[in-house]
Every structure is written in C-alpha cells, then in structure tokens.
Amino acid sequence: MADHDHDPxxxxxxxxxxxxxxxxxxxxxLTEKGYVDPAALDAIVETYETKVGPRNGAxxxxxxxxxPAFKQALLKDATAAVATLGHAxxxxxxxxxxxNTPQRHNMIVCTLCSCxxxxxxxxxxxxxxxxxxxxxxxxxPRGVLRDFGISLPQTTEIRVWDSTAETxxxxxxxxxxxxxxxxxxxxxxxxxxxSMIGTGFPKPAERA
Amino acid sequence: MTDSIHDMGGMDGFGKVEPExxxxxxxxxxxxxxxxxxxxxxxxGAWNIDMSRAAQELLPPxxxxxxxxxxxxxxxxxxxxxxxGLADAGEIAxxxxxxxxKPLRRKLTPxxxxxTMTRGSYGRPxxxxxxxxxxxxxxxxxxxxxxxxxxxxYVRGHIGTVELVHGCxxxxxxxxxxxxxxPQWLYTVVFAGRELWGADADPTIKVSVDAFEPYxxxx
Numbered sequence: 001m002a003d004h005d006h007d008p009x010x011x012x013x014x015x016x017x018x019x020x021x022x023x024x025x026x027x028x029x030l031t032e033k034g035y036v037d038p039a040a041l042d043a044i045v046e047t048y049e050t051k052v053g054p055r056n057g058a059x060x061x062x063x064x065x066x067x068p069a070f071k072q073a074l075l076k077d078a079t080a081a082v083a084t085l086g087h088a089x090x091x092x093x094x095x096x097x098x099x100n101t102p103q104r105h106n107m108i109v110c111t112l113c114s115c116x117x118x119x120x121x122x123x124x125x126x127x128x129x130x131x132x133x134x135x136x137x138x139x140x141p142r143g144v145l146r147d148f149g150i151s152l153p154q155t156t157e158i159r160v161w162d163s164t165a166e167t168x169x170x171x172x173x174x175x176x177x178x179x180x181x182x183x184x185x186x187x188x189x190x191x192x193x194x195s196m197i198g199t200g201f202p203k204p205a206e207r208a
Numbered sequence: 209m210t211d212s213i214h215d216m217g218g219m220d221g222f223g224k225v226e227p228e229x230x231x232x233x234x235x236x237x238x239x240x241x242x243x244x245x246x247x248x249x250x251x252x253g254a255w256n257i258d259m260s261r262a263a264q265e266l267l268p269p270x271x272x273x274x275x276x277x278x279x280x281x282x283x284x285x286x287x288x289x290x291x292x293g294l295a296d297a298g299e300i301a302x303x304x305x306x307x308x309x310k311p312l313r314r315k316l317t318p319x320x321x322x323x324t325m326t327r328g329s330y331g332r333p334x335x336x337x338x339x340x341x342x343x344x345x346x347x348x349x350x351x352x353x354x355x356x357x358x359x360x361x362y363v364r365g366h367i368g369t370v371e372l373v374h375g376c377x378x379x380x381x382x383x384x385x386x387x388x389x390x391p392q393w394l395y396t397v398v399f400a401g402r403e404l405w406g407a408d409a410d411p412t413i414k415v416s417v418d419a420f421e422p423y424x425x426x427x
Contacts, residue, residue: 019276019282021303023238023242023282024241025302025303025304026282026285027241028303028304028305029289029295029299029300029304030245030249030295032304033294033295033305033309034309034315035248035252035254035294035312035315036245036249036252036315036316037315037316040244040248040316040317040318040320041241041245042244042318043318043321044240044243044244044247044248044321045234045241045244047325048233048240049233051325052325092327092328093328093329093331094330094331094374094377096372109217111215111217111360112215112261112358112360113214113264114277118327119325122233123243125227125231126228126235126277127225127226127227127228129277130222130225131219132222132223132225132226133225134217135217135218135219135220136225137217138217138218138362138404138415139218139404139405139409141413142410144225147226147227148225154412156412157412157413157414158414159398159415159416160413160416161396161416162217162415162417162418163418164358164359164360164417165330165358165374165377165380165394165420166327166377166378167374167394167396167418168327194227199225199227
C-alpha cells in the first residue's frame with residue numbers, strides 16, 4: 001500500500017499511518033492463518049474500482065423510461081426485472097424500485113449503518129455513510145435536499161425509505177423533459193447516482 | 209447494544225451534508241483491503257453480516273464518531289476475530305499469527321470472487337402466517353434490548369401503516385448474537401412525519417422503516 005497525503009476530510013495524519021499499519025497487520029494475520037488469500041482481496045478491490053458503479057442502475061432506469069412493460073415489472077419485483085437485463089452481476093434479492101412522480105419524491109437512507117444497493121450503484125459515497133445524512137434524512141429531508149442544491153414544491157410528498165433490513169431501494173427518477181428522441185444509451189447517460197438515491201435529479205437533456 | 213450512537217435517525221447537530229465531487233471508490237488503499245477482508249471472512253463463514261454491524265455498534269460513541277467509516281470496519285473485524293476465537297489479542301497487537309488457525313467453512317479464492325459480488329438472500333420459508341397485511345395500523349414496540357436490534361429509536365412507540373410485506377427474513381436480533389436465523393416476517397411500515405416529529409413537523413413528509421414482526425404490535 002502506498003503512502004498517502006494527509007486528507008483532512010478523513011483522518012489526521014498520525015491516525016492514518018497508525019491505521020495503515022493496523023490494517024496491514026490484520027491482513028498479515030489473516031493470511032498467515034490461512035483465512036484469506038491476498039489475491040482474492042486484490043480481486044474484490046479491483047471489482048469495486050473498475051466494474052461496479054452507478055452505470056448498472058442507470059441502465060435499469062433508462063430501460064424503465066423506454067419500456068412500459070419493463071417499468072411495470074421493475075416496480076412489481078425489481079430483483080426479477082433487473083435479472084432479465086443481464087447487464088450487471090446477477091442482482092441480489094430484495095431489491096425494491098420506488099417511482100418518483102410529480103406528487104411524490106422518494107429518498108433512500110440507512111440511519112443505522114450504510115445499507116445501499118451496491119450492485120446497482122457501486123460503493124456508497126462518504127456523505128451517504130455520514131452522520132449528517134443519516135441523522136437528518138428522516139427528520140429534515142427538505143433541508144438535506146437543500147444541501148444538494150435541490151428544492152421541491154411544498155406540495156410534493158417526500159417519502160423517505162430507511163433501509164433497516166436486507167431490502168435495498170432504488171429510486172426511479174422522473175424522465176427529464178425534452179428527451180423524447182433519445183436512445184436508451186443516451187438516456188442512461190443522463191441518470192446520475194444521486195438521482196437514484198433521491199438526492200438529485202437526472203441531468204437535463206441539453207447537458208447530455 | 210441497541211441505544212447507542214449508531215442509531216442516528218433524528219439527531220441534531222451533525223451539520224450539513226457535504227457531497228464530494230468525483231469521489232473515488234476508496235480514498236486510501238487500506239480502505240479497499242478492509243472491505244475485501246470483511247467480504248472474505250463473511251464468505252468463509254467466520255461471522256455473519258449482523259455480527260459485523262453489531263461489532264461496530266459496540267464502539268464507544270466518541271470512538272464511533274471520531275474514526276472514519278473503514279476504520280470502524282477495522283475495529284469491528286478485530287472485535288469479531290477475538291470473539292470468534294480466530295485470533296488472540298497478542299496476535300492482533302503483534303501483527304503476526306502465533307497460534308494455530310481455527311478451521312473455517314471455506315476460503316475465498318480469486319476465481320470465486322465474481323460470484324460473491326451478488327448479495328446473499330435473506331428470505332426464508334415462513335414458520336407461521338403473517339400477522340399483518342398492507343393497510344394495517346401497527347405500533348412499533350417500545351423496546352430497548354441490550355443486544356443488537358434493527359428497530360431505530362425514532363419510530364419506537366409510534367403508530368404507522370403496513371405498506372409492503374417482504375416475506376420471512378433472517379432475524380438480525382438473533383443472528384447477531386449467534387442464536388440462529390429465527391426467520392420473521394418483514395414489513396415496510398410507513399409513518400407520518402408528524403407522528404414521529406410532532407405537530408410542528410412538515411406535513412408532507414412520510415418515513416418508512418423495514419420492521420420485523422416481533423418489533424410490531426396492534427395499537
């Protein structure tokens with residue numbers, strides 16, 4: 001593991017080096033005891049760095065925007081519907097897609113830890129795992145949305161889903177206007193990670 | 209422990225949410241190693257996901273809040289190694305194995321990694337009919353177990369409505385303490401913002417949790 005620059009967002013320099021040593025020691029123990037194979041650890045890290053990301057979810061959303069039968073299937077049983085696309089690793093069980101409408105905006109949180117639809121969105125960002133988001137999303141979701149530069153009409157219902165079990169939630173955002181002529185690939189490029197968590201919107205068509 | 213700092217829903221004072229543009233999957237190389245070790249040990253059957261969470265919840269609040277996310281995972285892994293008898297304190301302090309290993313169910317090899325990228329299934333056959341159905345009014349019990357639970361404090365004692373029934377799932381409260389899967393019906397229960405946060409709360413907010421049947425009662 002290479003040394004890293006001091007990063008004030010994460011840890012103090014002194015703790016960083018202590019942590020690096022501690023993690024290296026842990027891996028040494030687990031390897032010497034035969035519990036883990038370092039090459040398998042390499043493969044896991046590489047998968048998260050190169051293969052898993054919000055593109056998986058974006059393809060699902062774009063398909064739902066262009067294929068009403070798929071959208072219906074997705075909202076009924078997201079695990080089964082996503083499996084029919086075959087574009088990602090097989091998705092785990094208990095995936096639930098929730099649809100944004102002009103009347104209702106959905107937001108996903110895990111107040112107790114960091115539950116997140118990894119297979120669809122990749123690793124959760126630091127803010128999703130942070131105390132500010134976890135504490136406020138269920139009590140002041142409009143305030144949280146303001147932190148993301150978003151405001152919704154005061155008449156829109158804000159529906160917050162706290163992922164307290166092994167169910168995982170994916171927000172199906174509303175399709176941006178002016179995108180009638182776009183292909184599914186072009187539409188997928190508009191779908192942001194945050195729009196599938198409910199803390200953002202898809203990109204507008206002209207900025208695609 | 210249940211009523212600890214990890215149960216953050218509704219707390220004030222943590223400040224603004226600060227998104228980071230173009231955030232990388234890992235900020236430091238060691239973070240990836242920690243995630244991978246947790247995955248590999250889970251695959252090996254050393255401990256389950258509920259035990260991983262429970263170990264972090266045992267951290268004192270000042271520690272929980274002051275270390276980074278993957279540092280918490282590191283401390284949790286160390287805790288579970290000790291708890292399961294897979295390493296001793298001298299080994300962890302010294303950074304090398306000194307005693308013989310305890311046999312584990314299997315070992316993750318590189319070729320098996322793609323298959324581990326799919327989350328496991330937590331659904332189990334029902335042991336009894338579901339007690340509640342969509343539309344039922346339910347109260348989240350006012351419980352404070354001394355061991356792991358997934359019922360957040362902010363809904364306890366409050367009345368909501370069953371919206372979804374997810375079937376029977378592994379019950380974290382027993383799985384986390386080595387008392388088995390004990391499958392229970394799992395429901396999405398939705399609460400009005402004003403039920404949770406009082407008459408002054410935004411009337412357009414609704415919040416749901418996924419609640420196991422033992423967490424719920426008829427009001």
